[in-house]
Amino acid sequence: MTRRKSASSLIKIFIATTALLVLAAGFAARAHSQTGRVVESDTHRFTELAEGVWHGVGTGRVHVMSNVMVLVGEFDTLVVDSHVTPTAARSLLDSLSVLTDKPVRYLVNSHYHFDHAHGNQAFPREVEIIGHSFTRQKLNGEIGNVLEETTFHSFSDGVPSTVANLERQAANESDPVRRAQLEQRASVQRDYMNAIPEVSPTPPNITLEEKMTLFQVVERGSREIQLLHLGRAHTGGDVVVYLPQERIVFTGDMMLPGLSYMGDAHVNEWPATLDALKTLDFDWVLPGHGQPFNDRAVIDNFQAYLEDLWPKVARLKDQGLSAEQAAEQVDMTNHSDNYPQLRGPGADPRAVRRIYQLLDE
Ligand SMILES: [Zn+2]
Incomplete structure (x- = not known):
């Protein structure tokens, strides 16, 4: 090379x-x-x-x-x-x-x-x-x-x-x-x-x-590197890289400082996968985008968003709205303290289309 x-x-x-x-x-x-x-x-x-x-x-x-x-x-x-x-x-x-x-x-x-x-x-x-x-x-x-x-x-x-x-x-x-x-x-x-x-x-x-x-x-011996699939989340095959001795986990896009892309996600399974992540002993999360963070509340906040988005979108679908209409109307502003970009109603249409697709499966 x-x-x-x-x-x-x-x-x-x-x-x-x-x-x-x-x-x-x-x-x-x-x-x-x-x-x-x-x-x-x-x-x-x-x-x-x-x-x-x-x-x-x-x-x-x-x-x-x-x-x-x-x-x-x-x-x-x-x-x-x-x-x-x-x-x-x-x-x-x-x-x-x-x-x-x-x-x-x-x-x-x-x-x-x-x-x-x-x-x-x-x-x-x-x-x-x-x-x-x-x-x-x-x-x-x-x-x-x-x-x-x-x-x-x-x-x-x-x-x-x-x-x-x-x-x-x-x-x-x-x-x-x-x-x-x-x-x-x-x-x-x-x-x-x-x-x-x-x-x-x-x-x-x-x-x-x-x-x-x-x-x-x-130098000090050996570094244990665990590659873990904790469940479906951001995609069907997310792997986190966990270093138990260093108390560090690299999470890819499964856990970011902000909202992660959901277009290929298993939105309804993601919160449980994050529960599994939280059982690991770590101080630092190294994300696939953004800066490392050490505040576990960041994980709780994202779980709360996902657990709220799913039923809200499902309700709009039940009411007969198209995915595009639901993406415009779904109100997630109650999460704006954690995600300041949520100034008004709306969610990523790719996320909402994905939720519709999962609901139809
Ligand atoms: Zn990704």
């Missing part, structure tokens, strides 16, 4: 001495007082939550769309999730050199969604890809074609117009600083648009149903 070393001038290493992680505004959060390292490449910012346990987010230079977790051991590295395109995954692989020179041995997919798994093909052939059997069936075409489904289209089809809008705004901007920012954003989105055609969904070659445990050699 060849791995281009990032120019050292581009690498900034910050040793933080105070709070590192700031939760997105709007989420009740306990202040973070843990000291940890933040290491940055041109494209990625990695925060160390425990020795050799890194949460990686994009810096914005490349459109990566989702977060990763990187576990660095004595001899090898395990990566969780592969970003949105092979280009994004290559930017991750390039960036790992700021953390370690140990080769990637395993890639884990938290679930099959494009923004977490369409970088799989960029990993070297010798890397084992591990995921739930459902994730394999989605990515190898046994269950539908992910490139033709609503989830992929609803997020990807708008990219060309996003590029055009940013280009137009840049052309009309007189302030040179603002203009340069808009041109930069247009350039990142244009690169993303051009990277999509290369995607060839690549499934895990090792699958699990409920649990698999890996032991990674680390």
